[in-house]
Amino acid sequence: MNSKLKKEEVDSLFHAILTLQTVEECYSFFEDACTVNELLSLAQRFEVARMLREKKTYLEIAEKTGASTATISRVNRSLNYGNDGYDMVLERMKEQ
DSSP: OOTTTOOHHHHHHHHHHHTOOSHHHHHHHHHHHSOHHHHHHHHHHHHHHHHHHTTOOHHHHHHHHOOOHHHHHHHHHHHHHSOSHHHHHHHHHHHO
């Protein structure tokens, strides 16, 4: 975990997110908390991670998501050298 992130305010935000129970509640909260572009960027990066784990090519990912190769590379780096956050969530989604 990045020590720069470990703050009481971040903990509070994460606890707030964990109280959300439906997709509609998520829309309500995140539309208030984020700009449209921020939310779309997060969603795009998550889709890129999903597609990378499905062994899609950069070209396939770029065509489907509109993500730049820089974004795809950054997500790929996170998948390979990050904290396994994407993999944890993707695995849990498979189990549902």
